[in-house]
Amino acid sequence: MATGIKDKVAIIGMGCSQFGERWDVGAEELMTEAFNEALGDAGISREDLGAAWLGSALDDVNIGNSALPLAFGLRLPRIPVSRVENMCATGTEALRAASYAVASGAVDIAVAVGVEKLKDTGYGGLPLRTKGFFNDLWMPYGSAPGGFAQLAGAYRARYGVSKDELKRAMAHVSWKSHQNGARNEKAHLRKAVDIDTILNAPMISDPLGLFDCCGVSDGAACAIVTTPEIAATLGKNNPVVVKSIQISASNGWESSADGWDGSYVVNTREAAKRAYAEAGVKNPEQEISLAEVHDCFSVTELVTMEDLGLSKDGGAVKDILDGKFDADGKIPVQIDGGLKCFGHPVGATGLRMVYEMYLQLQGRAGNRQRDNVRLGLTHNLGGSPSNSVSAVGLFGLLD
Numbered sequence: 001m002a003t004g005i006k007d008k009v010a011i012i013g014m015g016c017s018q019f020g021e022r023w024d025v026g027a028e029e030l031m032t033e034a035f036n037e038a039l040g041d042a043g044i045s046r047e048d049l050g051a052a053w054l055g056s057a058l059d060d061v062n063i064g065n066s067a068l069p070l071a072f073g074l075r076l077p078r079i080p081v082s083r084v085e086n087m088c089a090t091g092t093e094a095l096r097a098a099s100y101a102v103a104s105g106a107v108d109i110a111v112a113v114g115v116e117k118l119k120d121t122g123y124g125g126l127p128l129r130t131k132g133f134f135n136d137l138w139m140p141y142g143s144a145p146g147g148f149a150q151l152a153g154a155y156r157a158r159y160g161v162s163k164d165e166l167k168r169a170m171a172h173v174s175w176k177s178h179q180n181g182a183r184n185e186k187a188h189l190r191k192a193v194d195i196d197t198i199l200n201a202p203m204i205s206d207p208l209g210l211f212d213c214c215g216v217s218d219g220a221a222c223a224i225v226t227t228p229e230i231a232a233t234l235g236k237n238n239p240v241v242v243k244s245i246q247i248s249a250s251n252g253w254e255s256s257a258d259g260w261d262g263s264y265v266v267n268t269r270e271a272a273k274r275a276y277a278e279a280g281v282k283n284p285e286q287e288i289s290l291a292e293v294h295d296c297f298s299v300t301e302l303v304t305m306e307d308l309g310l311s312k313d314g315g316a317v318k319d320i321l322d323g324k325f326d327a328d329g330k331i332p333v334q335i336d337g338g339l340k341c342f343g344h345p346v347g348a349t350g351l352r353m354v355y356e357m358y359l360q361l362q363g364r365a366g367n368r369q370r371d372n373v374r375l376g377l378t379h380n381l382g383g384s385p386s387n388s389v390s391a392v393g394l395f396g397l398l399d
Contacts, residue, residue: 217343
C-alpha cells in the first residue's frame, strides 16, 4: 500500500530569478540565476547532484522540447536530465518528479528547475502557435479571460452574489496582491494600486477588468532536494520538507456531463483532498499558515479559497472583504505578490510559489515575514475551469 512522501524529502536549497521583462538574457541565463542561488543556499556542488528535471511549458517559442538546455546551461555533470510539461502545473511537476526520485532512493540529491521566456516572443498573452487536441476539441474559440469570466458568472448564479459585490471582492484580491508585491524585490510589478483604479479599469471579459488578469513574464526558479538524513549531514537539522504534492487532471467529465455547474474547479478540490490526506491535514482552515494560489484571474483566487477549504462554500466573498487573506489576516494568500505581481512564466510559477514557502518557513522572508509559519500551501491551475490540471503542494518543517 502506498504510504506517500510526507517528511521523506527535504528541500536544502532554493533560488528564484528576478521576474520581469528580461530582454537582456535568455532562458539559460534565467535558469543559471535561480540555480546559482539554490546551489549556494544548499552548500553543495554540481558534482553532488544525481538527477535533474526541467519544467518548461511552451517549447515552440522557448527552449525546445528536450532537457538538454538545462544540462548545457548549468554545466551539469552528465547526470540524467528530463523535461516535464503539465500546463500551468509544470514547475510543480518538476518538483514532484525530483521529490519522487529522492523518496524512492533512486538518487541522493536531485534538482528541479522551472523556466519560461515569454516577453520577447511578440505575443501579448501566452504564445500558442497551434492549440492542438486539447483546445481544438473542447474550446476551439475559447480564451483564458472568457473561460474564467464564465467561472465568475456560474459562482454568482450558485450563491446569489450580486455583480457589484463580486466585483468588489475581486478588486480586493488584486489590491491585496499589489500591496504585497510592492514589497518584493523579485516581483515584476512593484507598484501598489488603489481600489478605485482597479474597479474602473477597462473591461477585458465581463466581469474581469484589466487588473483582474495577471500578465506574462520571464523568470526561473529552482529547488534542490534530498532526504532528511542527508540534509542532516549537511548541517540542516530542521529542514523544510515536502508534506505532500498531488496533481489531479480532467478527464472530460466537466464538459460532457450535466453534473457540474461551473462554479468551482473539480480538480482543485480533488488534488486538495489527496494532499491533505497525504500530509495528515484534518482542518486546513486552522492548520495552514499561508498559501500561494494560482491567481491567473482574481476570480480564480476567490473560488480557489473555497476549493481548498480555506473558506466555506459561498463564503469567500465575505472572507476576502473582511481581510482574512490579507498580509496581516488569518491566512495570508499571495504574500509575495502572486501571479498578479510576478506575472506567469508558466514553467517557473509553481517553483516560485514554493520558494516563498521555503523562505517563510525558515524565517528568511524579510519584510514579508509572518510569525509562526508552520504549514504552507501552493496551488497551480492549468487550462480552464472546465478542463484543467490542478496541483497542490504542502510544505513544513520536519516534525
